[in-house]
Amino acid sequence: MMAKYGKTVGALALTGAMLALGACGGGSDTGAQTTPGGQGGGAIKVGLITKTETNPFFVKMKQGAEQEAKAKGAELMSAAGKFDGDNASQVTAIENMVAAGVKGILITPSDTKAIVPAIEKARRQGVLVIALDTPTDPQSAVDALFATNNFQAGVLIGKYAAAANAGKQLKIATLDLAPGITVGVLRHNGFLSGLGVPGITQDTKEQATDPRVVCSQDTAGDQAKGQTAMENCLQKDPGINLVYTINEPAALGAWTALKAAGKDKDVMIVSVDGGCTGVKAIQEGKIAATSQQYPLKMATQGVDAVVSYAQSGTKASGYVDTGTTLITAKPVPGVESKDVQYGLQNCWG
Amino acid sequence: MTEPVLAARGLVKRYGHVTALDGADFELLPGEVLAVIGDNGAGKTTLIKALTGAIVPDEGEILLDGRPVSFRSPLEARRAGIETVYQELAVAPALDIASNLFLGRERRRKGVLGSVLRMLDKPGMRAEAARHMQDLKIGIRSLTQPVENLSGGQRQGVAVARAAAWARHVVIMDEPTAALGVKESAQVLDLIRRVRDRGLPVVLISHNMPHVFEIADRIHIQRLGRRVAVVKPGDHAMSEVVAIMTGALRVDERDRTVVVDTQAAQAAGVSGEQGPKGTA
Amino acid sequence: MTAPTIAPPERSAATAIRQRLLTGSVVGPLVALLIACAFFATQTDRFLTGGNLSLIIQQVMVVGTLAIGQTLIILTAGIDLANGAIMAFGTIVMTKLAVESGLPPLLAVLAGLAVCTAFGLANGLLVTRVPLPPFIVTLGMLNIAFALTHLYSDEQTVTGLPPELTALGNTFAIGDTQVTYGSVVTIALFLLFAYLLGQTAWGKHVYAVGNNAEAARLTGIRTNRVLLGVYATAGLVYGIAGLLLVARTGVGDPQAGQTDNLDSITAVVLGGTSLFGGRGLILGTLIGALIVGVIRNGLQLIGVPSIYQILITGILVILAVTVDQISRRRVK
Numbered sequence: 001m002m003a004k005y006g007k008t009v010g011a012l013a014l015t016g017a018m019l020a021l022g023a024c025g026g027g028s029d030t031g032a033q034t035t036p037g038g039q040g041g042g043a044i045k046v047g048l049i050t051k052t053e054t055n056p057f058f059v060k061m062k063q064g065a066e067q068e069a070k071a072k073g074a075e076l077m078s079a080a081g082k083f084d085g086d087n088a089s090q091v092t093a094i095e096n097m098v099a100a101g102v103k104g105i106l107i108t109p110s111d112t113k114a115i116v117p118a119i120e121k122a123r124r125q126g127v128l129v130i131a132l133d134t135p136t137d138p139q140s141a142v143d144a145l146f147a148t149n150n151f152q153a154g155v156l157i158g159k160y161a162a163a164a165n166a167g168k169q170l171k172i173a174t175l176d177l178a179p180g181i182t183v184g185v186l187r188h189n190g191f192l193s194g195l196g197v198p199g200i201t202q203d204t205k206e207q208a209t210d211p212r213v214v215c216s217q218d219t220a221g222d223q224a225k226g227q228t229a230m231e232n233c234l235q236k237d238p239g240i241n242l243v244y245t246i247n248e249p250a251a252l253g254a255w256t257a258l259k260a261a262g263k264d265k266d267v268m269i270v271s272v273d274g275g276c277t278g279v280k281a282i283q284e285g286k287i288a289a290t291s292q293q294y295p296l297k298m299a300t301q302g303v304d305a306v307v308s309y310a311q312s313g314t315k316a317s318g319y320v321d322t323g324t325t326l327i328t329a330k331p332v333p334g335v336e337s338k339d340v341q342y343g344l345q346n347c348w349g
Numbered sequence: 350m351t352e353p354v355l356a357a358r359g360l361v362k363r364y365g366h367v368t369a370l371d372g373a374d375f376e377l378l379p380g381e382v383l384a385v386i387g388d389n390g391a392g393k394t395t396l397i398k399a400l401t402g403a404i405v406p407d408e409g410e411i412l413l414d415g416r417p418v419s420f421r422s423p424l425e426a427r428r429a430g431i432e433t434v435y436q437e438l439a440v441a442p443a444l445d446i447a448s449n450l451f452l453g454r455e456r457r458r459k460g461v462l463g464s465v466l467r468m469l470d471k472p473g474m475r476a477e478a479a480r481h482m483q484d485l486k487i488g489i490r491s492l493t494q495p496v497e498n499l500s501g502g503q504r505q506g507v508a509v510a511r512a513a514a515w516a517r518h519v520v521i522m523d524e525p526t527a528a529l530g531v532k533e534s535a536q537v538l539d540l541i542r543r544v545r546d547r548g549l550p551v552v553l554i555s556h557n558m559p560h561v562f563e564i565a566d567r568i569h570i571q572r573l574g575r576r577v578a579v580v581k582p583g584d585h586a587m588s589e590v591v592a593i594m595t596g597a598l599r600v601d602e603r604d605r606t607v608v609v610d611t612q613a614a615q616a617a618g619v620s621g622e623q624g625p626k627g628t629a
Numbered sequence: 630m631t632a633p634t635i636a637p638p639e640r641s642a643a644t645a646i647r648q649r650l651l652t653g654s655v656v657g658p659l660v661a662l663l664i665a666c667a668f669f670a671t672q673t674d675r676f677l678t679g680g681n682l683s684l685i686i687q688q689v690m691v692v693g694t695l696a697i698g699q700t701l702i703i704l705t706a707g708i709d710l711a712n713g714a715i716m717a718f719g720t721i722v723m724t725k726l727a728v729e730s731g732l733p734p735l736l737a738v739l740a741g742l743a744v745c746t747a748f749g750l751a752n753g754l755l756v757t758r759v760p761l762p763p764f765i766v767t768l769g770m771l772n773i774a775f776a777l778t779h780l781y782s783d784e785q786t787v788t789g790l791p792p793e794l795t796a797l798g799n800t801f802a803i804g805d806t807q808v809t810y811g812s813v814v815t816i817a818l819f820l821l822f823a824y825l826l827g828q829t830a831w832g833k834h835v836y837a838v839g840n841n842a843e844a845a846r847l848t849g850i851r852t853n854r855v856l857l858g859v860y861a862t863a864g865l866v867y868g869i870a871g872l873l874l875v876a877r878t879g880v881g882d883p884q885a886g887q888t889d890n891l892d893s894i895t896a897v898v899l900g901g902t903s904l905f906g907g908r909g910l911i912l913g914t915l916i917g918a919l920i921v922g923v924i925r926n927g928l929q930l931i932g933v934p935s936i937y938q939i940l941i942t943g944i945l946v947i948l949a950v951t952v953d954q955i956s957r958r959r960v961k
Binding site for chain 2: 824828829830831833834836837840841843844845846847848849850851907908
């Protein structure tokens with residue numbers, strides 16, 4: 001454009017860029033293509049890729065990984081997507097970590113299918129990949145999965161709700177995650193299975209339903225969206241008396257809506273997660289029960305697995321359940337649970 | 350009488366309830382600078398837009414070299430050889446001088462480079478632009494600098510040079526000195542003179558009476574959507590022309606001024622050559 | 630009396646150089662890129678390797694290609710918020726048609742490109758014919774394309790793609806370095822558009838429309854036709870970006886591209902193109918995209934959490950726009 005000058009600058013820019021990259025390319029090719037074993041000296045590098053930076057669950061996970069890495073003399077590199085579902089950023093992070101020479105990568109996949117090719121590529125270069133919290137699809141795409149059994153987490157609160165409301169005609173609202181996300185489907189289906197809906201298993205891919213479920217809305221696990229969803233559900237059927245929520249922020253949103261409608265005392269909310277805010281909400285009587293999960297444990301065990309792979313070459317494999325516990329202030333007979341005190345000691349966030 | 354290069358008869362243009370042109374006539378003679386003056390809202394700009402295809406008049410006809418024409422876009426007027434320099438310095442500031450001169454009329458390289466690869470003939474256009482600038486004695490250090498680096502007068506110079514380069518019949522300039530200082534205005538007036546001296550008639554729309562009187566061969570006075578008079582600068586004083594423009598005087602069939610509004614005429618300090626018995 | 634000529638203004642050489650540096654040049658972005666490269670090279674010996682640099686290009690090719698379309702639109706003083714969403718829809722169309730409808734891969738790709746071009750054309754028609762501001766049009770189209778992507782994909786990631794769809798993800802060797810064909814496509818697109826913008830009348834018209842649309846119209850340029858062409862071309866380029874994305878990730882992902890609109894604007898701005906339209910160079914955008922890629926990769930290699938990449942990018946964007954503003958003010 002800018003005639004002569006622009007052309008010169010354009011050409012200059014291009015040559016500059018090429019030179020920059022070309023000069024860079026002159027070095028010996030020890031980066032992306034080397035196997036982790038080939039790296040000389042230095043601490044063992046462990047990569048942690050979470051779905052987002054800001055969710056307290058992942059913050060806790062990162063803390064756990066950092067502490068464990070320090071304890072084991074390893075170096076932790078971390079990265080995250082920009083939003084839940086951001087596959088591209090996770091792929092880029094895997095590539096960069098492999099280039100940085102990590103021994104193993106711990107990842108909470110944002111898109112369980114889309115991340116698979118990148119994981120396979122990393123594994124082909126000798127990197128141990130462990131999925132934390134969320135399984136890949138297929139699960140066998142990673143070496144190992146350290147996670148909460150989300151279906152089981154749902155079953156726990158489903159059983160609790162069934163026992164606590166025995167003999168009552170239930171009208172249920174489910175405040176779910178987002179369409180197509182496995183975790184959401186597993187928790188939802190586990191909850192219904194725990195309630196006694198027949199024919200649902202871990203392997204049921206579709207979000208199950210039941211005549212008693214009068215309203216299902218997606219909340220993306222967000223408090224404001226949870227509140228809106230609950231308001232809409234109450235419009236649809238004011239007689240709702242049991243609310244399942246994907247997590248505690250959604251549960252607190254639902255509680256706010258119920259309180260505004262004057263129904264907070266009559267409607268039971270059950271949830272999954274066991275974050276500190278959630279456990280406090282149980283203490284305050286806003287949420288009846290939650291299935292607590294343990295991100296810190298996932299990260300700690302993950303870092304250990306990578307370090308042990310680096311030292312002995314043994315790869316972790318298969319599924320490791322990092323456990324779930326039902327937390328409630330009002331236990332019901334026949335359903336095993338822990339009290340708020342225990343919940344607060346072990347919560348995250 | 351010489352045939353006008355560009356003429357219009359009974360142009361009407363309405364915008365809703367507003368009548369911008371109310372049967373306006375117009376005549377531009379070969380080789381002259383015709384100034385078009387008028388108060389705000391007199392329809393000067395609308396008249397010019399109609400002549401240059403920027404608007405289509407509701408009624409009336411436009412004649413170019415005696416032949417009726419009707420322009421539906423500025424492009425059509427331009428193709429007919431009418432070039433316009435618009436008030437708001439109609440150049441693309443970030444483009445260089447040569448690009449601006451050839452904007453919309455770019456020249457491609459010869460051969461495959463041009464026909465298949467559509468490559469511009471930049472050296473050719475630059476050389477030609479230099480020649481045009483030279484012709485009008487517009488001194489500019491480099492034709493490859495963006496127009497925005499130029500002074501206001503130089504930018505106007507580029508716009509005038511573009512018009513002069515492409516006009517085959519008429520160059521129309523809308524307030525070319527409005528945004529300029531004294532020195533730069535003088536330079537642009539000189540430029541207008543040089544364009545005329547090359548044989549191109551120029552229509553100059555201006556508010557600036559001294560400029561009009563300095564350069565115009567004839568003055569077209571527009572009032573309330575019509576042409577109310579055409580005068581020669583030598584025949585009337587500037588104050589009389591202003592009085593005609595505002596409606597205090599009018600010009601009769603024998604080119605004499607007649608007082609229409611005594612008070613306004615007195616306020617303006619003019620009197621008709623032949624006052625009427627009773628004022629309207 | 631000698632005829633007064635319009636003389637060149639008195640300007641010092643320094644002023645001239647400063648103006649040149651500030652207006653529409655890529656020197657600033659290029660220096661920033663080189664500084665970033667030099668910095669990371671001193672921090673880790675893993676940065677300056679062919680493999681790593683090839684990786685960076687791969688990582689910026691999708692956003693970089695989207696940014697080509699974004700540059701065209703920004704040069705016309707517009708903005709495109711929908712490009713990532715249009716691309717995502719294109720990828721779902723390509724992959725679903727190829728995998729589930731059993732269309733030959735080439736036809737599936739063409740269908741995806743056509744859909745993206747149609748979206749661009751629709752944007753262009755709304756901007757020129759109604760007319761509506763590009764911000765609003767593309768904001769609406771962002772939501773429409775996003776919703777269609779999720780409806781059509783049924784929220785399912787499309788896997789099991791035929792090899793033709795991911796062919797651009799294959800590599801060839803330059804020395805020891807593996808380079809993907811997709812990277813070559815991206816660079817070639819940048820060069821093509823650098824040529825079209827710099828050396829053809831169409832390019833001049835794009836700049837003129839963004840610079841002073843009324844002046845462009847009055848010189849006889851059919852500004853609406855130019856705008857329509859720009860939006861449709863941008864749509865086609867988004868389709869190509871979609872193909873590159875499919876090749877890179879090996880899947881059709883309905884969640885893809887959600888921040889790519891802003892990321893592509895970031896690349897354009899870092900490359901020195903003015904958001905006010907009419908000035909900037911497409912090669913600047915390539916450099917802008919590379920700056921983001923180099924910082925992301927470099928920080929990762931030296932173990933800095935990725936949130937700092939976002940922080941630094943934010944600072945650079947504000948710097949770039951500041952330089953643009955100051956240069957415009959100086960010129961005025």
